Each structure stands twice: as C-alpha cells, then as structure tokens.
Amino acid sequence: MxxxxxxxxxxxxxxxxxxxxxxxxxxxxxxxxxxxxxxxxxxxxxxxxxxxxxxxxxxxxxxxxxxxxxxxxxxxxxxxxxxxxxxxxxxxxxxxxxxxxxxxxxxxxxxxxxxxxxxxxxxxxxxxxxxxxxxxxxxxxxxxxxxxxxxxxxxxxxxxxxxxxxxxxxxxxxxxxxxxxxxxxxxxxxxxxxxxxxxxxxxxxxxxxxxxxxxxxxxxxxxxxxxxxxxxxxxxxxxxxxLPAEDAVALERPATAGPAAERPVKVGVLRLSRIANFDDLDPLSAEPDVSLTFVAPGRALPGDLDLVILPGSKATLADLAFLRTQGWDIDLMAHWRRGGAVLGLCAGYQMLGRVVRDPEGIEGPPGEAPGLGLLDVETTIGRRKTLREGPLGYEMHMGVTEGPDTGRPWPAGPAGLAAVGAASHDGRVLGCYLHGLLHRDETRRALLALLRPGRAEGSAFEARVESxxxxxxxxxxxxxxxxxxxxxxxxxxxxx
Missing domain, CATH: 3.40.50.300 (P-loop containing nucleotide triphosphate hydrolases)
Incomplete structure (x- = not known):
C-alpha cells in the first residue's frame, strides 16, 4: 500500500x-x-x-x-x-x-x-x-x-x-x-x-x-x-x-531576533488579556529593520517606540478596562504627545474612539465606557457579526463604528471600497477593522514609510510563508x- x-x-x-x-x-x-x-x-x-x-x-x-x-x-x-x-x-x-x-x-x-x-x-x-x-x-x-x-x-x-x-x-x-x-x-x-x-x-x-x-x-x-x-x-x-502561531502561548517567546540597534524601527503591541488575531502582526516581526515587542501586563510602554499597536480582542470593553488597569492609557497618551504614531486593529480601533457601547451584553455584561479619544468615532457592539473578505484583508467583528474621522478612511483602497477604518486629522492615529492588512507588502511598506521615510523595501511576507x-x-x-x-x-x- x-x-x-x-x-x-x-x-x-x-x-x-x-x-x-x-x-x-x-x-x-x-x-x-x-x-x-x-x-x-x-x-x-x-x-x-x-x-x-x-x-x-x-x-x-x-x-x-x-x-x-x-x-x-x-x-x-x-x-x-x-x-x-x-x-x-x-x-x-x-x-x-x-x-x-x-x-x-x-x-x-x-x-x-x-x-x-x-x-x-x-x-x-x-x-x-x-x-x-x-x-x-x-x-x-x-x-x-x-x-x-x-x-x-x-x-x-x-x-x-x-x-x-x-x-x-x-x-x-x-x-x-x-x-x-x-x-x-x-x-x-x-x-x-x-x-x-x-x-x-x-x-x-x-x-x-x-x-x-x-x-x-x-x-x-x-x-x-x-x-x-x-x-x-x-x-x-x-x-x-x-508561520503563524495558533495560540497566545506563542507570545511568551521573543518576537524578533538580533540586537535592537540593528532594528531601528521600534513597534510595541499591547498584550491585551483577550488578544485576538495577533498573527496580523507577524509580517512586522519579519521585517529586518523592525523591532516588534509585545508589552506584557505590568510593564510600561517603552519610551522610544515609533508605533504603538492596539490589537484585536475578543472582549473590547473588558480589555479597555484591562488597558487602563495596566496604566497603558497614560503611557499611550505620553507616546502620542511625543509625536508617536498609534494603530488600532479591530477591537483596538474601537478602543481608540470616544466611546464603546455594548448595550445587549454581547461580549460581556451590558455597558459602555469612554474610549481613549484619539479618534473622533464611536462604536456600538450589536448581535450582527460582520464576516467579509475583500481586496485588502478580511473583516470579523461585532460592532459598527461611526464618526467624523471615518471621513478620512484608512487604508486607502480601490475605488468604491467601503470605509472600514479612520485616520486622525494629522495622520498619526490610524484604525481599521481589516485583519490580514499588514500581510500585503505594499500596505505594510506604506505604514512603515510613515515612521521612517525613505526606508528600504523590506521583506516579501507571503512568499516567505510559502517558502x-x-x-x-x-x-x-x-x-x-x-x-x-x-x-x-x-x-x-x-x-x-
């Protein structure tokens, strides 16, 4: 046989x-x-x-x-x-x-x-x-x-x-x-x-x-x-x-190798208690000039970061409270005032707005909480779950986000693409619902170019996965x- x-x-x-x-x-x-x-x-x-x-x-x-x-x-x-x-x-x-x-x-x-x-x-x-x-x-x-x-x-x-x-x-x-x-x-x-x-x-x-x-x-x-x-x-x-890791236990391991001095672009990710779809960030750790750090609970945000990322979460309100318990809201505002950039993905995007509401208790007890206020948007979590794949990535969320900053949709995509994200007036705070976005080489390079204008092209992530x-x-x-x-x-x- x-x-x-x-x-x-x-x-x-x-x-x-x-x-x-x-x-x-x-x-x-x-x-x-x-x-x-x-x-x-x-x-x-x-x-x-x-x-x-x-x-x-x-x-x-x-x-x-x-x-x-x-x-x-x-x-x-x-x-x-x-x-x-x-x-x-x-x-x-x-x-x-x-x-x-x-x-x-x-x-x-x-x-x-x-x-x-x-x-x-x-x-x-x-x-x-x-x-x-x-x-x-x-x-x-x-x-x-x-x-x-x-x-x-x-x-x-x-x-x-x-x-x-x-x-x-x-x-x-x-x-x-x-x-x-x-x-x-x-x-x-x-x-x-x-x-x-x-x-x-x-x-x-x-x-x-x-x-x-x-x-x-x-x-x-x-x-x-x-x-x-x-x-x-x-x-x-x-x-x-x-290759992408399935479980959050993988976050206990170092995300990047090599001395920090050899990786001048510094990116920090808040390790939320219910972090979700953290493989969105794998392409950043594969970039030869990016130092990607998952900031563990109880640790302060490093002061030399170029970009702070709020990742996805399975419980937005709970993790918003968790974030504040760690004092990360204070660190994040200090980072922003120093001129640092901020990116929110899915639940992280929701947290960046003025308020998050869960009136029906979809992700936990019913309630609402003020967001971080770095984007002029508001989110209401409802029963309808959006599951949709598009040319720039895929959506997977239970919430609708609206507000003036959605008038500056991010990322820019093909004509007629529904707005799934927002940008602040100065372009330093970005948020969107798209997962897999950073797996696209051109989108990732454009984001990193905002942090380091004129940087070299970087890695080809999808080819790396196939290999x-x-x-x-x-x-x-x-x-x-x-x-x-x-x-x-x-x-x-x-x-x-």
Missing part, C-alpha cells in the same frame, strides 16, 4: 494526529503533511473537529474557522472552508467562550455548560467531516489539546470521542523538546480505555534536536510498553517560526514514513 493507492478513493482515507499535550506541534505537522501529500498528487483536506482560539479566518462561505486550519488549507492549495473546523470556541473570559458552529455564531457558553453542549454538536462535526471525505483522497485530522484528558472523555468531539465515532485511526504526537516524551506517550496509552487504545496505530516524535539515533533505545522501550511503532522523528524546524510551508513539507517527507501513513489512513471506516 502506497500513497498512490489512495488516489480517487471515496470517501477519502483519513488519519488523525492527536497530541500527548497542548502545543506539541500538531497544527504545523498537519500543515507539513498536507503540503507533502499535495505535492505527491493527492487531493488533501485538513480537519479539526473542535478548536479553541481567538485567531480566526474568514472562509469562502463567509463563515469563520481557526487560523491554523486556514493555514493548513493553504498548504493543500485550496480556499478555507467552514467544514475544516466545524466547532470553534473563542474565549471571552477565563471560563466562557463564544461558540461558532460551521462558521456561524451559535451563542456563548461557560466551560461547565459547554460540557453538556458538546454531544449536541457532534452531528455538525460528522456532517462537515463527511463533506470533506466526499471531495478528497485523504483527510488529515488534528486533535485538540491532549488525548489523555480522560476526565473530559464523556461527550468528547475533539479527540478520541471523534475518532471512535468515525473509526478514524490515530497517530500520537509527542514533543521531545519539552522533556518527558517517553512518559507522556506511555502515560497516554495507559490512560486510554481499550476501545480508544485500539485506534492508536503509532506515534511521531516532534521537535527533536541533535542526533536522532540517540532515540533508538527509546523506540524499543516504547514498543515493549505500548506495541506502537515509531513513524518518524521530526527535527526542530527553524523555518516554522515564519516556510515547502521547507516544513520537505522535512516531514524526509523523516516520516508517508507510505506507512497511507496504510494506516486506509483503515478508516468507509462511511461515518
């Missing part, structure tokens, strides 16, 4: 990668596999039954899915679809999320309430999975968090609950970089009940540094303990840093037994 034997199979073969923990690299492995399999001539689709992330993308149907699945779709060479991530949870508080089902907002749910809601979402998950299997040769499925969270097994739709319901074979992914990979693999195998364990077909070691032959004794130990074969040892892929996907696929294809994966995927239940 080889990959070529999967071509034309309907419904498609299927394979699921589940992690021994969170942040073990499942999303990027799926992207790498998707690109590698696509380059072998297969029609590939990514799938994640349930995702929790405030980084989202607009799909071809005008819905929304997790950003990671949009990247995986790109790896397959296809447009993202709501069926690639039928359940998306967007955290609004520590214990509650907005629930998006097949691209549309279903409502809000607390963590405990969601446990009861999960089983009712399984039909939508199965419907989306079946749709993808009808159009592909193979569907590569990504689990969520850890497969060993047996305390959440009842009603599960994200990991083994989905795998059992669909008969999808599972490959475990262990992260050796964090340590304890042998224990995490054996522990996961030991915790699973027999019905779940029967679907485990092997494992992949991820983020390996050094000589992989040193892991050979561990392969024998793991086979003795679990009976599972090692399907590949994937080395640390440095180019993966050029990184190819590098990831090359690495995965070189160390993972793709034909063995084909044999495993072939065992997926024909009909679900």
């Amino acid at each position: 080889t990959l070529e034997d999967l071509r034309g199979r309907r419904p498609a073969a299927a394979l699921m990668l589940q992690g021994t923990g969170s942040d073990v690299g499942k999303s990027l492995l799926v992207a790498g596999l998707a690109r590698a399999l696509t380059r072998r001539g297969l029609t590939v689709r990514p799938f994640k039954p349930q995702n929790m992330s405030n980084n989202a993308a607009v799909t071809r149907e005008g819905g929304e899915i997790g950003r990671a699945q949009a990247l995986q779709a790109r790896a397959c060479g296809v447009a993202p679809s709501v069926h690639m991530n039928p359940v998306l949870l967007k955290p609004q508080t520590d214990v509650g999320s907005q629930v998006v089902v097949q691209g549309r907002v279903r409502g809000n749910a607390g963590a405990r309430d969601y446990q009861g809601l999960k089983p009712t979402l399984l039909p939508a998950v199965l419907d989306s999975f079946a749709r993808l299997r009808a159009e592909a040769d193979i569907v590569v499925v990504e689990g969520a968090g850890s497969a060993s969270e047996v305390n959440l097994r009842a009603g599960d739709i994200a990991n083994m609950g989905f795998a059992v319901a669909t008969g999808t074979p599972v490959v475990l992914v262990g992260d050796i970089d964090r340590g304890g990979v042998i224990g995490s693999l054996v522990g996961t195998w030991a915790l699973l009940p027999a019905e779940d364990r029967a679907l485990l077909k092997g494992y992949v070691i991820n983020k390996f540094r050094g000589d992989p032959s040193l892991f050979t004794p561990a392969v024998d130990i793991l086979r003795d303990r679990t009976g599972l074969p090692c399907l590949g040892i994937v080395p640390w892929v440095a180019r993966a840093a050029d 990184a996907l190819d590098a990831l696929a090359d690495t995965v294809a070189g160390v993972v037994d793709l034909d063995a994966l084909a044999r495993i995927a072939r065992t997926a239940t024909p009909d679900t």
Whole structure:
C-alpha cells in the first residue's frame, strides 16, 4: 500500500494526529503533511473537529474557522472552508467562550455548560467531516489539546470521542523538546480505555534536536510498553517560526531576533488579556529593520517606540478596562504627545474612539465606557457579526463604528471600497477593522514609510510563508514514513 493507492478513493482515507499535550506541534505537522501529500498528487483536506482560539479566518462561505486550519488549507492549495473546523470556541473570559458552529455564531457558553453542549454538536462535526471525505483522497485530522484528558472523555468531539465515532485511526504526537516524551506517550496509552487504545496505530516524535539515533533505545522501550511503532522523528524546524502561531502561548517567546540597534524601527503591541488575531502582526516581526515587542501586563510602554499597536480582542470593553488597569492609557497618551504614531486593529480601533457601547451584553455584561479619544468615532457592539473578505484583508467583528474621522478612511483602497477604518486629522492615529492588512507588502511598506521615510523595501511576507510551508513539507517527507501513513489512513471506516 502506497500513497498512490489512495488516489480517487471515496470517501477519502483519513488519519488523525492527536497530541500527548497542548502545543506539541500538531497544527504545523498537519500543515507539513498536507503540503507533502499535495505535492505527491493527492487531493488533501485538513480537519479539526473542535478548536479553541481567538485567531480566526474568514472562509469562502463567509463563515469563520481557526487560523491554523486556514493555514493548513493553504498548504493543500485550496480556499478555507467552514467544514475544516466545524466547532470553534473563542474565549471571552477565563471560563466562557463564544461558540461558532460551521462558521456561524451559535451563542456563548461557560466551560461547565459547554460540557453538556458538546454531544449536541457532534452531528455538525460528522456532517462537515463527511463533506470533506466526499471531495478528497485523504483527510488529515488534528486533535485538540491532549488525548489523555480522560476526565473530559464523556461527550468528547475533539479527540478520541471523534475518532471512535468515525473509526478514524490515530497517530500520537509527542514533543521531545519539552522533556518527558517517553512518559507522556506511555502515560497516554495507559490512560486510554481499550476501545480508544485500539485506534492508536503509532506515534511521531516532534521537535527533536541533535542526533536522532540517540532515540533508538527509546523506540524499543516504547514498543515493549505500548506495541506502537515509531513513524518518524521530526527535527526542530527553524523555518516554522515564519508561520503563524495558533495560540497566545506563542507570545511568551521573543518576537524578533538580533540586537535592537540593528532594528531601528521600534513597534510595541499591547498584550491585551483577550488578544485576538495577533498573527496580523507577524509580517512586522519579519521585517529586518523592525523591532516588534509585545508589552506584557505590568510593564510600561517603552519610551522610544515609533508605533504603538492596539490589537484585536475578543472582549473590547473588558480589555479597555484591562488597558487602563495596566496604566497603558497614560503611557499611550505620553507616546502620542511625543509625536508617536498609534494603530488600532479591530477591537483596538474601537478602543481608540470616544466611546464603546455594548448595550445587549454581547461580549460581556451590558455597558459602555469612554474610549481613549484619539479618534473622533464611536462604536456600538450589536448581535450582527460582520464576516467579509475583500481586496485588502478580511473583516470579523461585532460592532459598527461611526464618526467624523471615518471621513478620512484608512487604508486607502480601490475605488468604491467601503470605509472600514479612520485616520486622525494629522495622520498619526490610524484604525481599521481589516485583519490580514499588514500581510500585503505594499500596505505594510506604506505604514512603515510613515515612521521612517525613505526606508528600504523590506521583506516579501507571503512568499516567505510559502517558502516556510515547502521547507516544513520537505522535512516531514524526509523523516516520516508517508507510505506507512497511507496504510494506516486506509483503515478508516468507509462511511461515518
């Protein structure tokens, strides 16, 4: 059995990668596999039954899915679809999320309430999975968090609950970089009940540094303990840093490399408590002359910044209050008075206005609060969610912003483009609803030219992402037994 034997199979073969923990690299492995399999001539689709992330993308149907699945779709060479991530949870508080089902907002749910809601979402998950299997040769499925969270097994739709319901074979992914990979693999195998364990077909070691032959004794130990074969040892892929991160845990890592003196354009981003779509800013960190800093809670804004960015947020009023609690409003006004520039994206744009209202309590308790007053606009949050893709980026927001400064729309776009942003009279304060805006090289260069007139052209970000996907696929294809994966995927239940 080889990959070529999967071509034309309907419904498609299927394979699921589940992690021994969170942040073990499942999303990027799926992207790498998707690109590698696509380059072998297969029609590939990514799938994640349930995702929790405030980084989202607009799909071809005008819905929304997790950003990671949009990247995986790109790896397959296809447009993202709501069926690639039928359940998306967007955290609004520590214990509650907005629930998006097949691209549309279903409502809000607390963590405990969601446990009861999960089983009712399984039909939508199965419907989306079946749709993808009808159009592909193979569907590569990504689990969520850890497969060993047996305390959440009842009603599960994200990991083994989905795998059992669909008969999808599972490959475990262990992260050796964090340590304890042998224990995490054996522990996961030991915790699973027999019905779940029967679907485990092997494992992949991820983020390996050094000589992989040193892991050979561990392969024998793991086979003795679990009976599972090692399907590949994937080395640390440095180019993966050029791809968008899915979770805010990535913000704990340095955003840029090299001495600050070598990066004269200084940009600071307020790390809001419910920060969303922070991958909007990846293109700035890729610029060789830009030092991008995420300012952590409890830290003051550096005094030498050229630009301060207020990013997106899943809870505008709550994060506006959070911003003030940190004293960032005072720092921001000082920055502005020194002649610094300010950019607000989506919720950050709303915060820059005179007032933000949430009369129906869409994002939290009903209420309103004065904004920062740097733009002459006002925002009212309502039930209607705008999901729209355009030539300059995509919109994803629950709010309408109006006021005199919208008469100076920013960014400037093609004739007839609806105004989605505003600029202050002196052009130093900018805001807009567009996500992905800075991924456009010409828009990013124009913004940086305002800060440093006459600067060099800079990087080509989209080409950099494509190159990184190819590098990831090359690495995965070189160390993972793709034909063995084909044999495993072939065992997926024909009909679900």
